[in-house]
Every structure is written in structure tokens, then in C-alpha cells.
Amino acid sequence: MKNKALFLDRDGIINEDKAYVYRKEDIDFVEGIFDVIRTFVSKGFMPVIVTNQSGIGRGLYSEADFAALSRWMQSQFDSAGLPAIPVYYCPHHPTEGIGQYRQQCDCRKPEPGMLLTAIAEHHIDASRSFMIGDSWRDIQAADAAGVGHKIFVSPGDNENSQPIDNVTHVNTVSHILSTDVIA
Template identity: 45%
Template structure:
């Protein structure tokens, strides 16, 4: 039986400042307060798992190696705060805009729960005791489909999804630090 609680985290617009198709590590910038908020979650015993749609791979804007390089940079920056990610999962696919093998319908692209389900299997995560935090409807749809509680942050693209979040009984909060406070109170 799965025993670990996790917080699944969207990347762009949730952890880092939204920049269209961010791939250059030099342009990576945390949203204020995020590393400290992740530190609190980790100290409370949550696994931290990044789940990120990366359709720039499907669109031919960059390769998987570029995504890996950016995530390695993010991990180095987080390590300065003592934060260690339990996993980073990406979906390189897009159903309509893409080239080659990545232009497919898949079960890993958020709103589908594939990345969360894979992480749960690999990391022994108890999904009903876990949370999904992101800035788009696809994030809370994926969280809901996986059986997690979801929280929408208003950073990134979040502001335009607040109404849909309310319609789906998903709380909308200012940013990731606010989401962490809500999680720790739950």
C-alpha cells in the first residue's frame, strides 16, 4: 500500500516565472518565496515531484537534452535551500502541434493523470493524501483525475483559470507559498 504524501508541482508559472518555452537555464527565475515554500513542504514530510508539459519538444523548439539541462540547473538552485526533488516528470508530446514521434495523443499530457500515476507507482505515493499545484486548468484536471487535492495558483496563467477552478471546487490562491500554507493547514 502506498504510504508517502507528495506535492505534485507544475513548473512554468508555478515554480518559476512564466516565459514562453523557457529552455535557457540563464533565464530561469524562481517566483519569489518558492524555494523557501518547497523547503517547508519537504520538512513536513512531503515528496516534491515536478510534472511539466513540455510541448516545445513536440514542436521542435528544443530537445529532451535541453529540458534535462534546465531541470539540472533548477535542482542545483534548489539544493542551495536544502530542497531535493523526488522526481521530475515531463510530457514531450502534443496531440496536434508537433513533429515526428512526439505528435501523439498520450495519457501523460496534463489534464490527463499519466505523469502523476507514473510517479505514484515509482515513488510509492498515496495519491488521495497528495496535492497537485499549478497555474492552469490542465493541472487541476490531472490532479483530480489522479485522485489528489488540487490548488490553482494565480501566478503564470493562473488568473485566467480562477473561475473554472471555482466551478470545480478547486481553491485559487496567490502563489506557491500561499498554496503551501494551505497544504500545511490541511
């Protein structure tokens, strides 16, 4: 049987989006995110982080800096009793990237590459999986990868009127637990 996944954007969903975060000193976890992950895990979902990290491509921080922060974040997940969470990231930017990072790729959301790689590597049933994102790019990538359920977290109205099936709109991450999406 294939696994069910909870795909999570990082900046704005797991941690506050402060633009180009790469140091643990700059991480503030979003209120309620550990409870959301814990609830999905208790229902058999495997959490997976999928994140655009154009700060690498722009030369603002290195892949080593990103890896170090990811290890530290995992230690925080461990301390909260959460499982190991694989991280997929895209360091590219089509216009602002430097050197090898300046490219149009299939991994930068809204392209589905990161999700498709995770789906293949972890034997995930995309149709039974969820994506939680705070950008319409997250939702588009999930839709293109065949993810069955999308949760768009935004403090305001839908930023795009493009219809995509199975999108739940909530105002904050903590509101996810008050919906019936994973009942």
C-alpha cells in the same frame, strides 16, 4: 506506509512562465517557491515536478536541453537545502508536435499519466497528496489521478467554473503559506 507528495507544475509555479523555457539564463524562480517546497518537505511531503513540455515536440528545444536545464535547476534546489526532486515531463502535442511527438497521449495534462507514473514509482498515497498548478489542466490531471488536495494559483479569477472538490485558490505561490491547507 505510502509517501505523501507535493506535485508541482514547473512553468508558472517553480519558475516564471516565459513560454518554452529551456536555458538557465531564462529561468527566474517564482518568489517564495523554495519556502513553499521547504514547508511541505518539513511536513513529510516528497516534491515531484510534473510538466508539459510541448516545446520539445514542437522542435524548439531537445530532450537533452530539457534534461540539462532540469539538472541545473536541481543544483539550485540543492543549494537551497531542498531534496532531490524527480521530474516527469510530457514532450508531446496532439496537433503541433513534429514526428513522434505529434500524438494524443495519456501523459499530457489534463491527462493524469505523469502523476499516475510518479504515484506508482514512488509509492505515493494520492489521497493525502497535493498538486500546485497555474492552469486548470494541472488541476484536472490531479483530480483524475486521485490527488486529494489541489491548489490553483492564478493572478485572476478561476479560469473555469467546473467544480472540483478540494481546490484552494490563491493569487500567488507565496499566498500558499498563508493558508491552512497543510496545517
